[in-house]
Amino acid sequence: MKAAAFEHHEPTTVDKAVSLLESLDSPTILAGGQSLVPMLRFRLARPDTVVDINGIDSLDYLHEEDGYLKLGALARHADVEDSDLIDEKYGSFADTAPLVADPQIRNRGTIVGSIAQADPKGDWGSVLLAHDGEVVAQGPDGERVIPADELFLLPYDTSLGENELVTEARVPVPEAGEGSAYHKLKRKTGDYAMAGVAARLVLDDDGRITDAGIGMTAVDITNARAREAEAHLEGERPSADLFEAAGELAAEESNPESDEHGDASYKERMIDVLTQRALGDAAERAGVVKRRVTP
Structure with missing residues (x-):
């Protein structure tokens, strides 16, 4: 079975993506697509519009900055798995990444996408909670930071606004000890x-x-x-x-x-x-x- 027809947008900036989310009728965001694409294929999901954020190069990062480990919305599971920084300092992240699905999925799937999907069987939400982490969301009214404790509401439901895009997940850099x-x-x-x-x-x-x-x-x-x-x-x-x-x-x-x-x-x-x-x-x-x- 093939996906039903949908309109496809490929913004190259966060501002353009947010503008699309605000102007379009019930758009669906595509990042890694490892959950969405199978649902499209079997027509379990039939969105009229898909906003593909893979062209936003500014969201592809994994680094420490301002006292946080920051993972952009396009950081893949494999990026965490292969990172020397993660291996050296972030044990829970190093443990989690190889346990996510299989190598093919880890090469495309994103940490932020997994968190935003809010599947209670997803691994990264638990890691974010244990580290007192946060997500950063960009919407029409600007940027806001959402603590992990306030993010998850119900299965597949979060406190994100309708027109908000999660641009980053972050946790504090580990302390001594x-x-x-x-x-x-x-x-x-x-x-x-x-x-x-x-x-x-x-x-x-x-x-x-x-x-x-x-x-x-x-x-x-x-x-x-x-x-x-x-x-x-x-x-x-x-x-x-x-x-x-x-x-x-x-x-x-x-x-x-x-x-x-x-x-x-x-x-x-x-x-x-x-x-x-x-x-x-x-x-x-x-x-x-x-x-x-x-x-």
Whole structure:
């Protein structure tokens, strides 16, 4: 089956793209297209107009600037996977990129596109939450910054305005004594997560946790934070017992549904296990000797 006919626009600047979004009737944005193109092919999506932003060269970047790691709207999963900067300083990003689908999809799919799609089974939303990240959106009224905690509303629904384009996702540059990790359970290569956990820890000179972030994948109606687990960690020294308690709290905060891949209780148990493992890796990367937890 082929896609239904649609009008195709290729802006070369962000201002032109925003102008198109404002003037056209219900346009659809195309970046990586790894979700949209299959839907077009099978006519699950039938937009009248597509705004293709791949010609906006200014959105193709991945770098540190002004205290943030910034990923432009055209930064691909493969760019993260291949980045020495990411490999050196951003453990959760380095863990996540190779777990996204397969190499063909990673070569075209974009991090920002995945975040903006707001699929609760998407990995990057959890990473953004764990890092207290933000997205930058450009609309007819100018630019605004949306914290990750305020972005995800419902499956495939965000707080973005109707005519806004996400131009960037960003997270703070790691502090001294900071480490992060991502663990994901899936049936086979290319699958979405059955469950996933992103974890970030910041340790002070005394080895105590001063800040913690835990983002969960595929166990609620959106990517979600385990706030009680985060609070339980702060002020404590990393240990297997501490991480076990945090894993239990994260599982209690998750809200999975039973489906063909497993019942809710199984997924809660997986969140418990994955949280412990992600916290163990994050602590090791923050400079703590690793104590591998194998429940």
